Amino acid sequence: xxxxxxxxxxxxxxxxxxxxxxxxxxxxxxxxxxxxxxxxxxxxxxxxxxxxxxxxxxxxxxxxxxxxxxxxxxxxxxxxxxxxxxxxxxxxxxxxxxxxxxxxxxxxxxxxxxxxxxxxxxxxxxxxxxxxxxxxxxxxxxxxxxxxxxxxxxxxxxxxxxxxxxxxxxxxxxxxxxxxxxxxxxxxxxxxxxxxxxxxxxxxxxxxxxxxxxxxxxxxxxxxxxxxxxxxxxxxxxxxxxxxxxxxxxxxxxxxxxxxxxxxxxxxxxxxxxxxxxxxxxxxxxxxxxxxxxxxxxxxxxxxxxxxxxxxxxxxxxxxxxxxxxxxxxxxxxxxxxxxxxxxxxxxxxxxxxxxxxxxxxxxxxxxxxxxxxxxxxxxxxxxxxxxxxxxxxxxxxxxxxxxxxxxxxxxxxxxxxxxxxxxxxxxxxxxxxxxxxxxxxxxxxxxxx
Amino acid sequence: xxxxxxxxxxxxxxxxxxxxxxxxxxxxxxxxxxxxxxxxxxxxxxxxxxxxxxxxxxxxxxxxxxxxxxxxxxxxxxxxxxxxxxxxxxxxxxxxxxxxxxxxxxxxxxxxxxxxxxxxxxxxxxxxxxxxxxxxxxxxxxxxxxxxxxxxxxxxxxxxxxxxxxxxxxxxxxxxxxxxxxxxxxxxxxxxxxxxxxxxxxxxxxxxxxxxxxxxxxxxxxxxxxxxxxxxxxxxxxxxxxxxxxxxxxxxxxxxxxxxxxxxxxxxxxxxxxxxxxxxxxxxxxxxxxxxxxxxxxxxxxxxxxxxxxxxxxxxxxxxxxxxxxxxxxxxxxxxxxxxxxxxxxxxxxxxxxxxxxxxxxxxxxxxxxxxxxxxxxxxxxxxxxxxxxxxxxxxxxxxxxxxxxxxxxxxxxxxxxxxxxxxxxxxxxxxxxxxxxxxxxxxxxxxxx
Numbered sequence: 068x069x070x071x072x073x074x075x076x077x078x079x080x081x082x083x084x085x086x087x088x089x090x091x092x093x094x095x096x097x098x099x100x101x102x103x104x105x106x107x108x109x110x111x112x113x114x115x116x117x118x119x120x121x122x123x124x125x126x127x128x129x130x131x132x133x134x135x136x137x138x139x140x141x142x143x144x145x146x147x148x149x150x151x152x153x154x155x156x157x158x159x160x161x162x163x164x165x166x167x168x169x170x171x172x173x174x175x176x177x178x179x180x181x182x183x184x185x186x187x188x189x190x191x192x193x194x195x196x197x198x199x200x201x202x203x204x205x206x207x208x209x210x211x212x213x214x215x216x217x218x219x220x221x222x223x224x225x226x227x228x229x230x231x232x233x234x235x236x237x238x239x240x241x242x243x244x245x246x247x248x249x250x251x252x253x254x255x256x257x258x259x260x261x262x263x264x265x266x267x268x269x270x271x272x273x274x275x276x277x278x279x280x281x282x283x284x285x286x287x288x289x290x291x292x293x294x295x296x297x298x299x300x301x302x303x304x305x306x307x308x309x310x311x312x313x314x315x316x317x318x319x320x321x322x323x324x325x326x327x328x329x330x331x332x333x334x335x336x337x338x339x340x341x342x343x344x345x346x347x348x349x350x351x352x353x354x355x356x357x358x359x360x361x362x363x364x365x366x367x368x369x370x371x372x373x374x375x376x377x378x379x380x381x382x383x384x385x386x387x388x389x390x391x392x393x394x395x396x397x398x399x400x401x402x403x404x405x406x407x408x409x410x411x412x413x414x415x416x417x418x419x420x421x422x423x424x425x426x427x428x429x430x431x432x433x434x435x436x437x438x439x440x441x442x443x444x445x446x447x448x449x450x451x452x453x454x455x456x457x458x459x460x461x462x463x464x465x466x467x468x469x470x471x472x473x474x475x476x477x478x479x480x481x482x483x484x485x486x487x488x489x490x491x492x493x494x495x496x497x498x499x500x501x502x503x504x505x506x507x508x509x510x511x512x513x514x515x516x517x
Numbered sequence: 518x519x520x521x522x523x524x525x526x527x528x529x530x531x532x533x534x535x536x537x538x539x540x541x542x543x544x545x546x547x548x549x550x551x552x553x554x555x556x557x558x559x560x561x562x563x564x565x566x567x568x569x570x571x572x573x574x575x576x577x578x579x580x581x582x583x584x585x586x587x588x589x590x591x592x593x594x595x596x597x598x599x600x601x602x603x604x605x606x607x608x609x610x611x612x613x614x615x616x617x618x619x620x621x622x623x624x625x626x627x628x629x630x631x632x633x634x635x636x637x638x639x640x641x642x643x644x645x646x647x648x649x650x651x652x653x654x655x656x657x658x659x660x661x662x663x664x665x666x667x668x669x670x671x672x673x674x675x676x677x678x679x680x681x682x683x684x685x686x687x688x689x690x691x692x693x694x695x696x697x698x699x700x701x702x703x704x705x706x707x708x709x710x711x712x713x714x715x716x717x718x719x720x721x722x723x724x725x726x727x728x729x730x731x732x733x734x735x736x737x738x739x740x741x742x743x744x745x746x747x748x749x750x751x752x753x754x755x756x757x758x759x760x761x762x763x764x765x766x767x768x769x770x771x772x773x774x775x776x777x778x779x780x781x782x783x784x785x786x787x788x789x790x791x792x793x794x795x796x797x798x799x800x801x802x803x804x805x806x807x808x809x810x811x812x813x814x815x816x817x818x819x820x821x822x823x824x825x826x827x828x829x830x831x832x833x834x835x836x837x838x839x840x841x842x843x844x845x846x847x848x849x850x851x852x853x854x855x856x857x858x859x860x861x862x863x864x865x866x867x868x869x870x871x872x873x874x875x876x877x878x879x880x881x882x883x884x885x886x887x888x889x890x891x892x893x894x895x896x897x898x899x900x901x902x903x904x905x906x907x908x909x910x911x912x913x914x915x916x917x918x919x920x921x922x923x924x925x926x927x928x929x930x931x932x933x934x935x936x937x938x939x940x941x942x943x944x945x946x947x948x949x950x951x952x953x954x955x956x957x958x959x960x961x962x963x964x965x966x967x
Binding site (some may be wrong): 119120134136137138140141142153157165168169172183184194201209212216217218225228229233237247250255361362387433440441452478 | 592664666678685691697754
């Protein structure tokens with residue numbers, strides 16, 4: 068069983084990951100290979116500062132949960148969220164960004180108040196009251212629970228609440244949408260240990276008549292977006308939710324799925340949800356909800372909900388290429404390259420120093436670094452690392468980090484202004500003048516962002 | 518008393534805002550005027566979609582807490598956080614961004630586990646167990662509380678935990694820093710209603726010898742940053758924390774303060790914290806914490822912690838100008854302009870249509886809007902609003918929204934390609950060719966971002 072494979076290879080509790088229904092071939096050599104792949108990927112993510120070390124943390128990461136990210140993971144997640152935000156809020160004039168409360172005392176509707184933020188001191192005070200009978204104690208604890216804010220498990224409820232003030236923005240005309248991203252809690256299902264997830268949400272309000280078309284529209288848009296950044300786009304796919312799997316009150320659903328080495332996982336879900344939740348949120352007051360043109364009917368809601376922690380994991384998994392090649396001494400080398408899309412790559416360029424007068428070379432590096440940072444090109448200060456490293460080791464490291472270009476400033480640069488720029492994807496080194504590099508990088512990155 | 522003024526003018530519970538120690542002049546006419554100012558500002562923020570309506574929500578906003586933001590507030594907050602991120606992570610090569618868990622079962626140290634995320638179903642199950650004695654019940658509730666994750670009240674603890682893996686990045690050399698931003702809970706102080714706040718945090722690790730200099734360095738940097746976006750920079754100031762106000766284990770502290778109409782409030786706090794918390798987080802294992810060059814001493818921590826919800830409020834307050842002028846019919850008009858800094862302004866340009874063939878004009882608008890969005894210039898689709906509005910009303914609305922430029926596409930534009938671009942700050946209308954506008958705006962915004 069795949070579940071067992073996972074258990075054997077991966078640390079404790081990882082069996083909780085949802086995997087595809089097991090097929091007979093899953094314990095074959097191809098599965099062992101894919102488990103190797105997972106191990107390599109996770110190790111690389113820790114070694115190259117995408118994810119912080121620690122078993123629990125790596126488990127969270129693999130389960131598609133929010134975790135402690137290292138500097139590279141933080142930047143990758145930021146880039147991904149930025150791309151999502153721009154693609155959704157800028158795709159149409161009628162999409163507006165909002166920020167809604169992540170905990171609320173009023174909001175019992177959201178997830179039925181499953182998770183409550185309790186001040187432990189207040190609870191302890193109740194438990195310490197010797198004079199209370201058992202019944203009084205129970206009553207007091209219930210009361211504290213009721214008035215403790217409930218924590219959101221999704222972003223839908225916030226958007227439904229913002230529907231009324233937002234209608235003014237569009238002159239009470241449909242369709243329009245509200246976009247938001249943020250952390251949401253996922254109930255543990257009994258273990259008492261809820262985890263967090265970075266959710267993206269577009270809630271689209273439209274007429275009932277057009278809702279199915281809009282679901283199709285957003286499915287196409289979203290799938291296109293995921294595939295835009297993928298090394299092998301076909302690993303991202305969409306699939307209609309079967310009728311028997313539909314959850315109330317949805318009438319249709321589509322899942323966007325990524326093929327991980329251990330099986331398929333859902334990255335994003337689109338639901339055509341009808342009007343009932345919107346009506347319920349606004350206590351059934353239809354008059355508040357009616358649009359100008361929809362003849363007294365209440366808008367239909369299409370929700371598009373993504374898990375961007377799993378998105379980060381998917382793009383890391385999709386980007387890792389393992390190549391075998393011989394090195395200069397004809398030893399077989401395993402080259403690992405993280406071929407992240409140029410707009411997602413957390414580090415665009417790394418700067419190192421070669422042989423020569425260290426103080427002067429460092430000064431050139433610092434100048435260049437500043438120039439890159441001002442142009443919003445994220446740069447890696449490799450020159451700060453003073454431990455001697457061979458060029459091969461350095462290249463291997465930057466390939467694993469997914470650094471697009473690396474360059475070495477040497478004595479020669481001081482004399483001629485020329486330096487060698489190595490590309491991650493081609494491994495070819497090109498000689499450039501120091502004054503051209505910023506423009507070259509800017510153009511390279513923006514050309515990839517179309 | 519100022520407190521009473523606040524009570525009278527502002528909605529319930531606003532008296533909770535921290536105000537400056539009351540001086541005798543606070544109930545004078547100047548104070549009444551400043552309360553008027555506050556009321557005007559809050560009303561404008563709601564009317565112009567910076568903050569969602571609702572008394573509780575506006576109260577949160579004014580108290581400098583995270584709240585439901587409308588589309589304009591969401592974009593302003595985003596811009597501000599982006600600016601903070603770039604200014605901190607790009608100011609020096611040795612600052613790295615991280616993302617750390619916002620709730621954790623392991624982390625008791627952070628705020629002593631004051632706030633716990635409790636699954637209400639599990640608590641209810643315990644309370645429903647008839648067979649438990651009172652003592653057993655108390656024990657079970659305690660146990661549930663202990664294993665419920667504690668929620669962070671600040672970002673410091675996460676950064677201290679990330680110190681060890683991060684040291685590798687800099688080859689175990691000091692100084693370096695870890696930057697993070699995110700929501701943090703603020704305990705309620707007894708009411709049972711904790712609120713959230715958008716915190717920014719830079720935790721800077723340096724040698725003991727240099728810590729005071731670094732505190733000064735970061736104070737200068739941060740004050741410069743706040744003032745960069747202010748209409749009247751002198752309203753932002755820094756002040757050294759008095760010795761008797763120092764909190765354990767800090768040896769020095771500096772506050773960055775904004776002068777709100779109702780008094781001073783702290784935007785950001787810098788502490789020189791010593792090494793004790795870092796040591797405590799790593800269970801006293803000095804060998805893990807020693808840097809390469811600091812001769813066995815444990816690094817010193819300087820923390821820089823900002824409240825960006827209050828930052829949003831400060832810049833809105835700082836930007837609101839109220840001007841009196843006569844309109845075309847010589848009636849006295851109160852013009853309100855939100856002169857937000859060009860890089861912070863949530864909407865850079867608004868597009869409307871004048872007289873002429875609506876369908877064609879709309880098409881031109883849609884084309885222009887798309888062009889702006891692709892150039893990452895946030896644009897407002899005013900043309901979607903089909904309710905007839907006078908130019909005066911339209912300009913007044915955009916001034917209150919803080920829109921940098923507005924333009925009207927008319928019949929004339931279709932013929933000559935020319936249109937009039939009105940500036941928020943000068944109110945002057947300039948005629949431009951439609952093909953020049955994007956470049957003009959890009960240059961205007963980037964010129965302001967220096």
